[in-house]
Amino acid sequence: MNRTLRGSVAVAGVGETAYFKRGQSPDPEFKLALKAIITACEDAGISPREVDGFASYSNDRSDPSRLAAALGCKELRFANMQWGGGGGGGSGAIGNAAAAIAGGLAECVVVFRALAQGQFGRFGQGPRRKAIFGEGAYTAPYGLMSPAQMFAMKVQRFMHEHGVGQEALRAISLAAYHHAQNNPRAVMHGRPLDEATYDSSRWIVEPFHLYDCCLENDGAAAMVLVPAERAKGFPHAPAYLLGAAIGSHFRAGAPVHNTPDYATSTFKTLAPRLYEMAGVDPGDVDVLQSYENFTGGVLMSLVEHGFCPPDGCNEYFVKERFLAPDGDLPLNTSGGNLAECYMHGLGLNVEAVRQIRGQSSNPVPGAQVSMVISGPMVTPVSCCIFGGEATL
Amino acid sequence: MSAPYLAPGLPQPTPAPDGLDAPYWKGLAKGELRLQRCRACGGWQWGPEWICHHCLSFDLGFEPVAPQGRIYSYELVWHPVHPALKDQGPYLVALVEIPAAGGVRLVGNLLGDPRQAVPIGAPVEGVFEHHDDPDAPFTLLHWRLVD
16 A cells, blocks of 8 residues: 555645734734634635634644634534644644545644744743753753754754854855845845844854844744645645655654754654655755754755755855755745744745745746755654645 | 852752652762663663663663763853843853763753863863752752863
């Protein structure tokens, strides 16, 4: 039996709220979720009442039963949460939703993420309680307590092992800010970044400058997934899911920085599975959205997905390669988590669909293979590939 | 006690309520590093867990280990993410590999000038930092480069 999701499910609609700086959303988080879902349904030309499933990740607070009740969904058939923190579950939630549809559990599943960091506390701040136990007791008292601090340790080791220079990280940030200047939704629209500004920006934790770190935002994003046989009945060209992979390597979750393979984005075991299911090679990828919690995660993600040898980063990571429309590998074409919005990465999946439709603000002409890498360096992580009609 | 490496006010470590890591914290209080080792297969593991990942035995203990290791990775932190660190200035966090305990890794601060060169692979030795909080005393294990 050939078990695969390839071509069995399609994205019929995508939707986003306006994106806000942290704390500036006029709407509470649940209302943001509702607005993004309704926008995605409008984009698909369906009533929200037809939605029969919800999938999310990273402990999203918008409960699917409350959503279904609020939206008057006729029936709830699938309610799924991908375990794990960070944005590691973005493509995983899409894979889960697709698996539910392909397996006959549901017919119309919304994948969503709503986040109002201004209302519920920030990711970039350490714990405030006086006493701490468990894994945090081994790190927080030494001043290691934010995501940037957790991941700088991995990136430092990778850069040491492979002789990677700071300019490789800079190229990722510059490409994101470049793309954001054409994207009016982007929080950093109108705020271009150049080499000198990057170089003189303050350190957060070496090797991350300020511009190597994602934003903290309020907003929501959603997409509507349907069976492939229904995919042509919607207003926009369908983006088919060609493949998805979820997980992590051997003992990736070993506590207190003890995973045996340490200096990794966690994708070494996923990438081969993803390419096998999708039936594509790295050279077939027309456009890539790669989750930037921090630029160092993008660096290792591209290496582990076969775009660049680990010892070739200094030559490979140059800004021009990553720019739409003409670069070899247009990267984070909406501005991504660095410069569009940190919607825990689901905005990257929305952008990947837009590329197949030709609706990106930085379109890659003729893009048919559109890939997303979600949430590097956490566990589990996930990745997926969307394809246009020509890829089936 | 001498001045601690980091300004006071950060979260203070306490043993886990389920008892999993109590021997570690008791050891630190006595100036001794005790790490988890399997009584069945002799394998080391860190952080502590209820089962040995090498052989799946539940028969685990904590054994004293000389606090000697080498730098596996490190980072220089500039941006304070906790109010206690507002006036701290940059500080070094090190990930230290313990060859005598199967290569498990520990997180600590690297003492000395925060701007010192930190050679990955360099040998380090442990320095116990005792905090005499009358309500909840605790001990941290830091590191310094060995000449």
